[in-house]
Amino acid sequence: GAGVSQTPSNKVTEKGKYVELRCDPISGHTALYWYRQSLGQGPEFLIYFQGTGAADDSGLPNDRFFAVRPEGSVSTLKIQRTERGDSAVYLCASSASLTGLQYFGPGTRLTVT
Amino acid sequence: ILNVEQSPQSLHVQEGDSTNFTCSFPSSNFYALHWYRWETAKSPEALFVMTLNGDEKKKGRISATLNTKEGYSYLYIKGSQPEDSATYLCAHYTGANSKLTFGKGITLSVRP
Numbered sequence: 001g002a003g004v005s006q007t008p009s010n011k012v013t014e015k016g017k018y019v020e021l022r023c024d025p026i027s028g029h030t031a032l033y034w035y036r037q038s039l040g041q042g043p044e045f046l047i048y049f050q051g052t053g054a055a056d057d058s059g060l061p062n063d064r065f066f067a068v069r070p071e072g073s074v075s076t077l078k079i080q081r082t083e084r085g086d087s088a089v090y091l092c093a094s095s096a097s098l099t100g101l102q103y104f105g106p107g108t109r110l111t112v113t
Numbered sequence: 114i115l116n117v118e119q120s121p122q123s124l125h126v127q128e129g130d131s132t133n134f135t136c137s138f139p140s141s142n143f144y145a146l147h148w149y150r151w152e153t154a155k156s157p158e159a160l161f162v163m164t165l166n167g168d169e170k171k172k173g174r175i176s177a178t179l180n181t182k183e184g185y186s187y188l189y190i191k192g193s194q195p196e197d198s199a200t201y202l203c204a205h206y207t208g209a210n211s212k213l214t215f216g217k218g219i220t221l222s223v224r225p
Contacts (some may be wrong), residue, residue, distance in 0.1 A: 106154070
């Protein structure tokens, strides 16, 4: 079956612009996660959805970052007034497992110039 | 241990060598320990999800062990092949409705 998909695969934007990153999880998975991987680091948690609601948004670095999942399926990560430090690979994962097994998308590589 | 730590950070081996990696994690509040393999330009792929102290899991030439009391896990690759070249991530899971906390990963490069 189809895995987790993310679009776009690459995004180059200028400092100060607004970007949206999309995640399409595995059908039926109620849990959806966003992570960010910066150079030399492991994936860092941003936000977790259970259904339509954000169950844990403690990883969002500041109020320029926002994410939605209005129908409990597709999620969009929104970044306002992008900064060069936002450059990273943004990973999305979905899960239906009690052990937390997560299925990852291929990521969106965001470059802010 | 407060964070998830992995060592070494990178490893370069010859085809046919066996290798092992270490993952250390907080031993308190443990639910599961995950190992993922992340090849360039692909999605991270789960190798193992380990939940029980003393667990040993195997998939082909790759195996892993778990010690929850002292907070570490080992990943072994027997007879490394060039296709094993990837970043290997471990992640700590503290239970339902929680996130994965990842280590920085170990980048393995296997020379033919």
